Amino acid sequence: THSGVRASAIAMDKMSAKAMFMEYDIPCARHVWVTRDEIANGTALPPPYVLKPNNEGSSVGVEIILTPEEEQNMLARAWVHGDGVMQEEFIPGREMTVAVKDGKAMEVIEILTGNHAFYDFESKYVQGGSEHIIPADIQSDLRDRLQRHAEESYRALGCRGIARADFRYDPENDRLAILEINTQPGMTPTSLVPDAARHDGMSFADIVAWMVEDASCER
Incomplete structure (x- = not known):
């Protein structure tokens, strides 16, 4: 199901994915490949990062x-x-995500992580670790930007099936930045794609059936 090896390999390699996003003018935060020595010597990005x-x-x-x-x-x-x-x-502000199904962006979800500093492993997989607001309480122009950039990132990497693009939004500076795109997004009881599907009127069984029917062995 979903994207093939090439798209998934690029998406999993964060530096390569960022290079692709920038080629398509999808906004990214400043980023570098860095070693411990470069951080210690002060030749890397300064905090916050x-x-x-x-x-x-x-x-x-x-x-x-x-x-x-x-x-x-x-x-x-x-x-x-x-x-x-x-x-x-580091971009302060709000955590947003957009699933893309067959090239078309689904509804924007805002992720609230409560006591967690960010959307970490525990807030992703522990029941009650995060709250998903769908649709996100945002202006229509921001919704359009998020959905457009999610679709652009999907096309940039050559994704198929369902993928999910994650973003940070700084409301004080009206700044949006893509974090990554997930070519095999989670499907657990605490995952985001089932929420987006439910908002579109699809049950968990419906979205799984769609994934199976959309799957291809020709990779």
């Missing part, structure tokens, strides 16, 4: 560094990220 393993999913290994003190504490811990990570400018 986010560290992300380049090829992990489900927020595994993600760290948000807001202050120089947090940076020093992070460097003092064992470095578990391998030779390097993607360092991305």
